[in-house]
Amino acid sequence: MATVEIPADMELVYKYPESLTEAHTHYCPGCTHGVIHRLIAEVLDELGVRERTIGIAPVGCSVLAYYYFNMDFAEAAHGRAPAMATGLKRVSPDKVVFTYQGDGDLAAIGTAEIIHAVNRGELFTTIFVNNAIYGMTGGQMAPTTLPGQVTTSSPYGRDVETAGFPIHMAELVGQLPGAAYVTRQAVLDVPGIRRTKKAIKLAFQTQLAGLGFSMVEVLSTCGTNWHMGPLEALEWAKEHMVEYFPLGDTKMTDRVRALKEGK
């Protein structure tokens, strides 16, 4: 980038977050994983906790997240990020621990781990990226795939008679007494991205205050495996996913509410 002179009366309003490395991501053009990575990085910068944060990467498209976040990272076996986070947070309670998991990781192979970690009231944060498909392995049906949605393993559309229903993780996890703050947000437009950032910030603040488990489910896109362009994918998700996966908080304890309103 050429050096450009910044006029004296201009102030910096957006800069590259310190919590991201300079690495270029391998994500497809328009993939919202990039947006969610950026939001987490911005929040960790704002909270000033980058140097004591440990992230746990999943298996799936975001398996290489440890290359992209400028902080300590561990890589868990498929679906086991909550188990690893439990161990890390328990032995180092002063660290900020978060897992970054997709729907194949958290809602399929890792269902038992997340449910029991929440039920034990573990004090870490989970960022759950729901794009209704298995991205990395080539677009197979995920537990979150919508009824009738065509994937490589449901070529006639998901038949709920044989393949069951899309799983609502935010509602499921929100029911458990160990959860302090659980919400579902979407990064499908600018206002949604701003709300998601606020939710991610509150989730990390919940952890910092030791109030319990926090999770942000983020509705995301997979243009490549949905066979759509980046813009079309955002529109499809707004039209179909939000209807099936309603946005909003599914759990907010009184103490988290006080934390939110006190800020």
Add this chain to the structure above:
Amino acid sequence: MAKGMVLINEDRCKGCGLCVSVCPVHILRLADGRFNAKGYRPVEVTDPEACTGCAMCATICPDVVFTVYRQRRKPKQAAATA
């Protein structure tokens, strides 16, 4: 005098066009006949003078291509008494 300014890190751009779709003053486009190191058509600004520095492009960009500057707001009281 432009109210805002964006710097574009072209080599990070994957040409997804999400920023082009959200820019309220329609001054972003994907380059025509020009490619970045990744082989994508990078985003470019057509009219820098029209930029308001709203940072919507930076908000939706999945690849952190933008750095955004905006003119400092003048204190409200000073403006009212002037």
